[in-house]
Amino acid sequence: MTTTALGRPALALLLATTAVPAFAQSASPPVATASDRAAVNELLAVDEYILRIQALDDAGPRINAVIDYDPAASVKARQQFATGPLKGRTVLVKDNVEIAEWPTTAGSLALKDNATGRDAPLIALLRKNGGVVLGKTNLSEWANIRSDNSTSGWSAVGGLTRNPHAIDRNTCGSSSGSGAAIAAGLAWGAIGTETNGSITCPASVGGIVGFKPSVGIVSRTHVVPISSTQDTAGPMTKTVYDAALLLTAIAGEDRSDPATLEAKRVPDYTAGLDTASLAGVRIGVLRSAVGSRADVKALFETALADLTRAGAVLVDIEFTPSGELWGASLPVLMYELRVEMDKYLAARPGTGGPRSLADVVAFNTANAAAEMRWFGQDLFERALETTDAEAYAKNLATLRRLTRAEGIDKLLADNQVRFLVAPTTGPAWSTDLVNGDNFGGRIGAGYLAAIAGYPHLTVPMGAVEGLPVGFSIMGGQWQDHEVLKAGAVYEKARTARLPAPSFRVWRPAGE
Template structure:
């Protein structure tokens, strides 16, 4: 078996070979899905789109590597849960047939030959690993002046709706690839916004599950407190189906052993209703754009017509949560990265990084390729964050404030089951020189990320042809309920969603 790899920017990744039979192991599955039409043809068509739109044409740079034999593999999986559906995997998650680089040249030779447990679950349940998706390098934790969607391995990911616009991050390639039709679904990862923001900006569904639903073993880490993987798809049902396939316990990741899962996250989604459901509207997190407010209000009107009871909420978060969460990320990045790097096989050239300090040294030595546009000040700050007592205090504070004192209290005090807000504003112009241009007034995703609670974003419309999503947030372990609410909104939505243009943005005619 041979694999196509990108050479952007002129990087040849060494890829191993494997047999189709290796992807067709016999095992029990949760359920048997109806065979999708022409699974083999679907995969072949997706590969052709990658060749025409990622390697050529607009060159989205969403896919780092793909398996040209995926169509043949898909046809062997038709009697399992996912029935040969194709999945792109963010390139900080290990799959046995591809290197796992996290977008960095420091890990270009990181060919572990391992499947992360979530990937083993995916294959067991009939999913086909189509390839690896580009990402914001190191999941956007190297610098606070980065441009989302850029990595030294994959280059800058472009937004299918306007190729001069950003894809957000860090699951940038995952979001752009699904919007462009490169696979049935993708797996992203999130520490704080890295699934939901790119999903919203690329006009797809993204679900950040409660931390513990999905294993984090063999995933390049940032934070043991906040990291999780999750599905990025075209529909809420597909997100629930993929989550069902990848979720599960993992003895190597103890938080998964206490998670409260359901066996099938698609159960009752098709009949889900908002009738009588009380939903809290986070009015102070709608932002300062009139056009975004109008799109959000139209989504709320759809919910009301579907029977939801909307409750306006005015709330200002406790700012201590953000500072303490940052301390947690800095401390855990150094510790967790060291553990991960210690676990990978040695590189053939003998230059295997084994610590965050090694990565800092690598970036300094390869500054022309790695640090042309932004530095590594967050890596350096994390390396210097060593006070365990301060970390433990910060972690207790951040999780308590975000969970018990924010989300739990808002849900209980207002007698609502979910909270909603716009996820983000529309995509901004990508600017490698000046970095990202976030509108910080929009959204309420951080408490869910810090507390480890579920957060779903669903497309709700567009501004000048640029997609925007609505966030639906619930209590910890209420993942299934949040997905059902998202599916019910999806059915009630009246907005006409735009189609990708694969061109530079232009003002719409009026």
């Protein structure tokens, strides 16, 4: 897509004739709040985002994070400046979330014409609260649930997304485009979705903030599904404050999504972030989730020292998940995938295209050269065969018990701690379309929060050889605001140096 960019001088001139506060035209606003100044700076940056998409995503290093973008975004941002908490801030949205302007493909050629003409409720809230949809981002096809041997960041529609910190390295998870776009500075914020690690892992390897809310805080209606018990959308941003601001804009009740009717929200997730304190707060350190890498352990120890200086009381916790957890997890996802995908596809507006998961499997088989050159659809095929409702109910009860009552809830209560912390994951691995992903090091415990449906925040904590690594903070159900406040304190206390994207292939330090 092409666009005619106004550029900062031209946009500043237009602002002079637009209904925005007078301080917007002053280099040193005498009265404006920091929030107002930040909103003005974002308004002025919209065309720069588009220029960066053209220079870094469509050309140059070809990050390939953005599938479509709106050339009129700067005009829409000015129109939204007086609206809601976002005040015209631009947001990129993962291409499994429905937006009226573009097809929602989930990265699959089977849905390339899935133009529903409707906004998902979370997008309607985004616009109502002053947000501007800048465009859609690439993702791991079908949110990385098609095959056990996939390469994260690849889809048949969008191709391969590259990590801005090292373009030969992986972007991780399924919200790969959203994470890479924010790391590359292509928008103010992005929306990702997570079933198990798909917000937090891309955020960690991209050196940005990612927040997976408690399931039910944000509506899932008109989002291409995997799991009714684990799926959620969430913010991906540069700072914890921005993540809280974006969450405020998209959180809300939706009668079409029963999980949202049970949620305990706060009106403003940014409230108290600037004055939050961890003085005297007991925090559980998941030592068994640190993994085997000495370099990641060293970063983590620095982060823990930062928390100690901020007044936190650290409590070492050893936790090993039961083998039952792994035995129950995939069967639950397979059962829910078939049920939820069939519901979504059958109810799509218009004609043509798949109406069931079985139709998708048949499409992929018929279009194997385009869809299955790099990996197959073994998980889709397994999902079609996972039909035992009684076994599903038993497995789900096992997961709830092991991740909630005998998992996070027990760890918090038994150790009298308010949060659990661990490294999020290791540094990004080299992308390998032939052999698939290469997770290693047994690092992180985000699966606990993902399966339980509890909040999980990742904040950058430094880098290994120029490759970012995140710091995870997890809490109990509906403790989203408290987790964000803890993240804001850590972010302020952090002493580690954060790397800037190199936009080149990885090289050892000093070369």
